[in-house]
Amino acid sequence: MQRETALVTGAGRGLGRATAWRLHQDGYAIAVNYSQSSDAADSLVREITADGGVARAYHADISNPQDVASLFERVCAEMGGVDVLVNNAGVSPARAPIRDYDVNDFDRMLAVNVRGTFLALQQAARRMRSGGRIVSISSSTVKLDAPGAGPYAATKGAVERLSAILVKELAGSGIRVNVVAPGLALTDLVIESNTEEQIEEVKQMIPMGRLAEPQEVADAVAYLVSDRASFVNGAVLSVNGGLV
Numbered sequence: 515m516q517r518e519t520a521l522v523t524g525a526g527r528g529l530g531r532a533t534a535w536r537l538h539q540d541g542y543a544i545a546v547n548y549s550q551s552s553d554a555a556d557s558l559v560r561e562i563t564a565d566g567g568v569a570r571a572y573h574a575d576i577s578n579p580q581d582v583a584s585l586f587e588r589v590c591a592e593m594g595g596v597d598v599l600v601n602n603a604g605v606s607p608a609r610a611p612i613r614d615y616d617v618n619d620f621d622r623m624l625a626v627n628v629r630g631t632f633l634a635l636q637q638a639a640r641r642m643r644s645g646g647r648i649v650s651i652s653s654s655t656v657k658l659d660a661p662g663a664g665p666y667a668a669t670k671g672a673v674e675r676l677s678a679i680l681v682k683e684l685a686g687s688g689i690r691v692n693v694v695a696p697g698l699a700l701t702d703l704v705i706e707s708n709t710e711e712q713i714e715e716v717k718q719m720i721p722m723g724r725l726a727e728p729q730e731v732a733d734a735v736a737y738l739v740s741d742r743a744s745f746v747n748g749a750v751l752s753v754n755g756g757l758v
């Protein structure tokens with residue numbers, strides 16, 4: 515049987531890597547997008563191939579319109595289409611109060627988290643066939659109102675609104691659009707944007723008393739793109755141990 519293709523943005527590291535591996539285990543051919551981490555993307559492609567799967571690495575800066583258009587064009591030409599899109603690529607500079615926030619950090623985050631998600635959603639809306647599934651990665655920060663996380667939360671709020679409106683715009687297309695909102699998982703992004711004390715503080719607020727494993731976020735994405743979620747459209751699935 516022909517494998518479906520899943521394009522995972524920012525798949526070289528962190529939650530994207532875990533998601534790409536999980537979707538490979540579910541039988542998808544994986545388009546591994548990366549921006550800086552070419553070695554990590556190549557090693558993931560090798561691991562998937564060695565495990566009997568199909569994967570290709572694709573460089574694209576997700577905030578660049580030409581890169582994103584060419585990414586979709588190449589994946590469609592070389593892997594037969596994009597059946598599943600996971601908008602995972604994201605950045606989060608160190609937390610800081612709004613009064614002290616560096617506007618360059620703000621712009622970079624807006625470019626990757628919002629513009630990048632928008633550009634990928636736009637390509638998917640233009641190119642995806644009936645039966646396609648899209649999952650974008652938001653964050654429980656949207657609902658947490660944590661001091662210092664304002665701009666990041668705002669970008670993820672934008673991701674949720676873009677997805678919600680795309681659901682309505684794609685009515686009748688046969689494409690499902692959903693969001694996963696993870697709590698804290700210990701990835702580079704979290705380590706770089708939070709102090710140890712801030713991570714501990716959030717951990718104390720989680721009823722399950724621990725952080726998320728990347729695999730647990732990947733499992734939620736795998737569920738939403740599967741037939742088990744065939745009537746789930748426009749959902750925001752929290753994976754945060756009860757944090758919010």
Ligand SMILES: NC(=O)c1ccc[n+]([C@@H]2O[C@H](COP(=O)([O-])OP(=O)(O)OC[C@H]3O[C@@H](n4cnc5c(N)ncnc54)[C@H](OP(=O)(O)O)[C@@H]3O)[C@@H](O)[C@H]2O)c1
Nearest residue numbers: 524528529548549550551575576603604653698699701703
């Ligand atoms: N970890 C958490 O607790 C948590 C919680 C809620 C939401 N999230 C969200 O989950 C997603 C993944 O985060 P993570 O924690 O796995 O972070 P991470 O380990 O720092 O990974 C970030 C990924 O985004 C990619 N990326 C960054 N800028 C890019 C660009 N311009 N173009 C393409 N790819 C780009 C990176 O690729 P390169 O290295 O190739 O640049 C990398 O693969 C993000 O959207 C994040 O906001 C994470």
